Amino acid sequence: MPTIGIADTTFARCNMGAAAVDELKQHINAKLIRVTVPGIKDLPVAAKKLIEEQNCDIVMALGMPGSKPQDKTCAHEASTGIIAAQLMTNKHIIEVFVHEDEGRDDKELSFLMDSRTREHAKNVVKMLQSPEQMIKEAGTGQREGFADAKPLGR
C-alpha cells in the first residue's frame, strides 16, 4: 500500500488539505499522512520530512500565494525549495499552488482551490497506480482547475 503525504498551509483561504484527503480516499487505498504548516515557504522541508521520516512515496504540497508582490517572490522561493526537495529525495512533490489573484472573485478562487487540488490528487493516483494512463494523456493540454487547453493534434 503506498503512502501519500499531504502538506498544506494555514495562509491559504481554503482547506486544500481536506480536499486532497477527500479526493485521494475516493480513488486509492493508501496510507495518508497530513501536515499543516504556516505558509508556502515552509512546504519544502515539510515535504522532505514526509518523504524521509514518514516514508511517503509521493507528496502533495498545497498552498495559496497571495496577490502582493512579496507573495509572488515568496511563491518563487517556495517553488525553488520544493524542486530542491524533490532532487534531494528523488521523489515527486506535486506542487499545487493557486495564486489568490487567479480567481475573479472569492467564489471562483474557492472553486479553483478545490478543483485544482482534486485534479492533482487524481494525477498523484495515476502516477502511483497507472503511469501508463499519464502517457496516454501526454500532450492533451490537461489543466488542473480551469478547463483543459485545446490539443494541437500533431
Ligand SMILES: Cc1nc2c(=O)[nH]c(=O)nc-2n(C[C@H](O)[C@H](O)[C@H](O)CO)c1C
Ligand atoms: C510574504 C508571504 N507571502 C506568503 C504567501 O503568499 N503565501 C503563503 O502561504 N505564505 C506566505 N508567507 C509566509 C511564509 O511562507 C512562511 O510561512 C513564513 O515566512 C514562516 O516561515 C509570506 C511571508
